[in-house]
Amino acid sequence: MLHSFKKSALLGVLLALAVAPAAVPGAADAKDILLTGVKPDKIVMVDVKAREVIKTLEIPNAAPGNLTITPSPDGKIAYTIVNRWESVSGIDLDSGKEVFRADFSSGKTRVKAMFAMDISPDGKELFVFQSPVKLGLGEYEVQDTRVAVYNTADGIGAKPVRLMPAPRRTAVMSLSKDGKKLYLLNWDLTVMDPMTGAVVDVHKVRNWGRANFGEPDILDVWPQWETAGVFSTPYYVVRTDKSPDDPAAYKTGLLTLDLETDEFKMDGFEDTAVVIFSSVINPVRRNEAYMVYTTLSKVDMSKPLAERLVKRINLDHTYYAVNVSSDGTEIYVGGTMDDIAVYSTADLSRIGTIKMPDGGDQALSSLRLIQR
Amino acid sequence: MHRRNPSILPTLPVICVLLLGLLPAGPGAVQAQGADAASILNSRCAACHERTADGGLSRVEDMRKTPEGWDMAIVRMTIMHGVRIPAEERAVLVKHLADTQGLAPEETRDWRYILERRPNALDKAPDDDLATLCGRCHSFARVALQRRDAEEWRKLAHFHLGQFPTAEYQAMGRDRNWWEIVSTSVPDKLGKLYPLRTAAWTKWLDQDAADLSGRWRVAGRRPGKGAYHGIAAITASGEDRYRVALDLTYADGGTASGSGNAIVYTGYEWRARLNLDGESVLQVFTLSEDGRELSGRWFLEDLDSVGGNLRAVRMGPAATILAVEPAYLRGGTFGRIAIHGVGLDGEVDLGEGVEVTSTVSRSSETVVVEARATAGARPGARGVRVGGADAGGLFTVYSRIDSVRVEPDEAIARVGGAGGPLAAVPAQFEAVAYMNGSDGAAGTDDDQRIGVMPATWSVDDFNETAAAMKDSQYAGRIDMKGLFLPAAAGPNPERPFATNNAGDLAVKAVVNDAGRKIEGAGHLIVTVQRWNDPPIR
Numbered sequence: 054m055l056h057s058f059k060k061s062a063l064l065g066v067l068l069a070l071a072v073a074p075a076a077v078p079g080a081a082d083a084k085d086i087l088l089t090g091v092k093p094d095k096i097v098m099v100d101v102k103a104r105e106v107i108k109t110l111e112i113p114n115a116a117p118g119n120l121t122i123t124p125s126p127d128g129k130i131a132y133t134i135v136n137r138w139e140s141v142s143g144i145d146l147d148s149g150k151e152v153f154r155a156d157f158s159s160g161k162t163r164v165k166a167m168f169a170m171d172i173s174p175d176g177k178e179l180f181v182f183q184s185p186v187k188l189g190l191g192e193y194e195v196q197d198t199r200v201a202v203y204n205t206a207d208g209i210g211a212k213p214v215r216l217m218p219a220p221r222r223t224a225v226m227s228l229s230k231d232g233k234k235l236y237l238l239n240w241d242l243t244v245m246d247p248m249t250g251a252v253v254d255v256h257k258v259r260n261w262g263r264a265n266f267g268e269p270d271i272l273d274v275w276p277q278w279e280t281a282g283v284f285s286t287p288y289y290v291v292r293t294d295k296s297p298d299d300p301a302a303y304k305t306g307l308l309t310l311d312l313e314t315d316e317f318k319m320d321g322f323e324d325t326a327v328v329i330f331s332s333v334i335n336p337v338r339r340n341e342a343y344m345v346y347t348t349l350s351k352v353d354m355s356k357p358l359a360e361r362l363v364k365r366i367n368l369d370h371t372y373y374a375v376n377v378s379s380d381g382t383e384i385y386v387g388g389t390m391d392d393i394a395v396y397s398t399a400d401l402s403r404i405g406t407i408k409m410p411d412g413g414d415q416a417l418s419s420l421r422l423i424q425r
Numbered sequence: 426m427h428r429r430n431p432s433i434l435p436t437l438p439v440i441c442v443l444l445l446g447l448l449p450a451g452p453g454a455v456q457a458q459g460a461d462a463a464s465i466l467n468s469r470c471a472a473c474h475e476r477t478a479d480g481g482l483s484r485v486e487d488m489r490k491t492p493e494g495w496d497m498a499i500v501r502m503t504i505m506h507g508v509r510i511p512a513e514e515r516a517v518l519v520k521h522l523a524d525t526q527g528l529a530p531e532e533t534r535d536w537r538y539i540l541e542r543r544p545n546a547l548d549k550a551p552d553d554d555l556a557t558l559c560g561r562c563h564s565f566a567r568v569a570l571q572r573r574d575a576e577e578w579r580k581l582a583h584f585h586l587g588q589f590p591t592a593e594y595q596a597m598g599r600d601r602n603w604w605e606i607v608s609t610s611v612p613d614k615l616g617k618l619y620p621l622r623t624a625a626w627t628k629w630l631d632q633d634a635a636d637l638s639g640r641w642r643v644a645g646r647r648p649g650k651g652a653y654h655g656i657a658a659i660t661a662s663g664e665d666r667y668r669v670a671l672d673l674t675y676a677d678g679g680t681a682s683g684s685g686n687a688i689v690y691t692g693y694e695w696r697a698r699l700n701l702d703g704e705s706v707l708q709v710f711t712l713s714e715d716g717r718e719l720s721g722r723w724f725l726e727d728l729d730s731v732g733g734n735l736r737a738v739r740m741g742p743a744a745t746i747l748a749v750e751p752a753y754l755r756g757g758t759f760g761r762i763a764i765h766g767v768g769l770d771g772e773v774d775l776g777e778g779v780e781v782t783s784t785v786s787r788s789s790e791t792v793v794v795e796a797r798a799t800a801g802a803r804p805g806a807r808g809v810r811v812g813g814a815d816a817g818g819l820f821t822v823y824s825r826i827d828s829v830r831v832e833p834d835e836a837i838a839r840v841g842g843a844g845g846p847l848a849a850v851p852a853q854f855e856a857v858a859y860m861n862g863s864d865g866a867a868g869t870d871d872d873q874r875i876g877v878m879p880a881t882w883s884v885d886d887f888n889e890t891a892a893a894m895k896d897s898q899y900a901g902r903i904d905m906k907g908l909f910l911p912a913a914a915g916p917n918p919e920r921p922f923a924t925n926n927a928g929d930l931a932v933k934a935v936v937n938d939a940g941r942k943i944e945g946a947g948h949l950i951v952t953v954q955r956w957n958d959p960p961i962r
Contacts, residue, residue, distance in 0.1 A: 138590075163587070165590050167590060167591075167594070184590045186583075186586070186587035186590075188587075190473050190474075190475060191473045191474045191475065191483055191484050192484060192580050192583065192584075193580075193583045193584050193587035193588070194583050194587070195582075195583050195586045195587050195604065195608070221593060221602075221604060221605075222593050222594060222599055224594060240599075240602075268600070270596075270599070270600060272594065272596070272599065347922060367921070367922065368922075369922075370922065370923070
């Protein structure tokens with residue numbers, strides 16, 4: 054966003070007068086709203102610039118808590134993995150009602166959603182990565198993993214309209230901006246046709262084959278690409294040409310995938326110094342990434358290698374998830390415990406805190422940003 | 426990075442399985458009236474485990490396990506599959522299954538450390554692959570203490586991922602195609618290493634049951650407290666069930682006594698619970714194949730890192746030396762030496778260069794002598810003889826202490842208490858004196874062990890990271906008996922990130938050898954509580 058806040062606010066007022074009062078997604082008057090989950094069964098909506106929880110919604114049969122959250126593209130519904138990862142519930146953010154529910158398991162098969170979930174750009178299809186196991190009499194039988202596709206219009210009791218075999222260990226899944234590619238991050242980044250499940254491409258991660266490097270290791274289960282349209286994650290890798298005692302043998306890097314252009318990059322930024330769980334890309338200065346766990350780091354991938362780590366600060370506790378405002382000025386760190394902390398993207402100074410109602414833990418819940 | 430363990434994925438379910446199904450409750454109480462094993466299997470298990478052509482139950486008949494292994498499997502049925510089974514029926518089943526589908530003594534020999542709950546035992550595996558694939562959540566010993574054919578090992582792999590779907594996402598699960606490997610080649614490998622049918626087991630099934638009743642001479646040492654010896658009186662109280670009374674005397678003159686109940690599983694697995702001077706003590710012993718010797722470890726029921734080793738032989742005509750105390754004498758000095766055993770009649774010989782100058786007292790169980798090691802006595806271990814009994818390696822003459830080792834040299838202690846459900850887990854160290862071997866260098870393979878010595882104990886930060894975090898200030902304290910007591914559990918607001926009282930410490934022992942101070946060091950990791958502590962870790 055190139056215009057100043059004042060201008061946009063003014064524009065917002067004008068627009069609101071000129072057209073219908075309903076919030077139009079992406080319209081200039083839209084506010085950034087953060088969505089997070091709180092144990093055991095709540096979705097919390099935060100007006101993040103106001104530093105204020107504006108709504109707490111209850112998800113039926115959600116315990117012990119929710120995992121991934123996927124907002125509908127119009128920002129009206131939040132789909133979330135609940136019920137010991139065996140269901141997806143869609144909650145209407147205005148009425149608070151459950152408008153979609155898919156319970157995966159039956160008596161004979163237990164099916165768990167393993168973190169990865171996304172929605173088509175038109176909001177019509179929900180993609181859920183699943184790991185099924187057959188519960189036999191006195192024995193279990195692990196089944197192949199798959200992507201189950203649901204019609205969001207099927208509402209409560211939805212059954213998959215397609216089941217597509219998918220690589221095991223998929224942890225994040227994202228549709229391209231045009232909805233024509235389904236990306237699955239497992240050992241590699243598999244590109245699937247979302248209609249047929251055919252593997253159309255593979256961006257190599259584990260099999261990247263770079264000389265003098267081992268296989269990169271990634272564990273990221275946080276979908277945080279909505280503001281920049283870039284999927285990103287930290288990775289760790291060991292240099293095989295250096296002694297295991299040499300701290301310079303251990304490298305941390307950033308993987309990015311542009312969901313519009315399919316541009317895929319993996320590039321280092323430091324000798325591994327801290328553990329990082331997840332990252333997010335600034336929608337305005339798209340070379341900048343922010344990363345969390347016990348620390349918050351600002352990395353500029355456009356700089357020479359030695360200068361890429363711009364700043365790092367200690368956080369007051371661990372945070373798993375991170376997101377960024379749509380104007381690129383504020384960083385939100387969340388997940389884990391009962392608060393979302395706000396930092397400035399300029400200098401990583403702390404500029405706010407939002408407490409979750411009743412001190413509930415966000416645990417592994419996603420931290421998603423919508424505009425309404 | 427143990428303290429900042431970056432694992433977000435639930436690894437193990439929080440289950441505290443006690444040895445309930447395993448231990449004798451009281452005289453006769455376990456001998457349930459009525460229900461025998463066959464009818465219990467029928468009423469409690471057959472609903473899900475189908476009858477097979479040979480009359481057994483599917484899956485249940487296809488494996489062999491230790492008593493602890495069977496107990497854990499049944500507990501698992503109650504937790505994961507809603508099976509209800511009263512404690513006394515569970516005990517009957519464990520006994521029946523361990524007796525008829527157990528492991529032969531030689532099949533458990535290498536893995537007893539896990540049954541004995543030895544603190545700081547180093548877990549082993551046949552190779553690194555198996556250690557990583559199957560020994561990262563629990564010990565590999567848990568695997569090696571079961572016997573199944575490949576198809577059954579494969580079903581176990583299906584249970585694992587079926588029950589713990591995050592297993593393939595965790596560190597060391599995602600660096601390889603864990604599921605593909607553990608469901609294909611690993612079961613084949615395990616089926617060859619640990620098959621259902623073995624000659625050892627077939628032979629053991631033919632062994633006549635031993636009657637353990639009688640008086641036994643015992644000796645051992647409890648780290649932190651010292652060597653002890655005593656008498657155990659064992660009387661039969663039912664089939665494979667015994668009452669046991671124990672009277673111990675420590676080298677420092679202290680005594681301990683008590684009594685309790687024992688069961689023998691599979692013909693050789695002795696499990697007992699005793700009240701020893703008000704403390705509840707568990708014994709995990711094994712009976713030798715000739716039925717003459719019991720040996721193993723005992724520990725406090727609610728603090729199993731504290732306990733001792735024990736060896737017992739039947740009192741009878743056969744002469745045996747069990748222990749020599751103290752186990753060393755410095756060249757050129759006098760000492761009073763006690764020899765404990767059975768049938769100790771006849772002349773005492775402490776080996777070359779050691780002169781027995783007088784006999785202080787003697788019975789056939791203990792002989793106490795005054796002895797002198799000549800100044801030029803060859804340093805090294807001596808064979809000890811009393812009449813017809815002899816023993817090697819129980820007594821050493823030394824010229825000077827060249828080095829001190831802290832044992833164990835790698836240890837783990839756990840924070841606890843602070844109003845939480847789990848008490849802190851202390852770590853007990855001993856300072857062991859060594860002489861250099863012929864290479865004249867300390868810390869090499871040819872060093873000669875002298876024995877456990879009194880020491881002055883302290884802890885320090887293990888490395889720079891620990892120093893920066895001031896670990897030695899927060900993680901706990903060590904006493905002058907080498908017992909490290911960890912600090913309280915939970916976040917500590919005084920520490921950076923309000924981290925808990927975990928720490929990375931060097932443990933130091935200083936031994937005084939006739940005025941010379943010799944220091945040894947070990948490594949202690951103080952970490953968080955173990956929420957899941959099943960009978961086989």
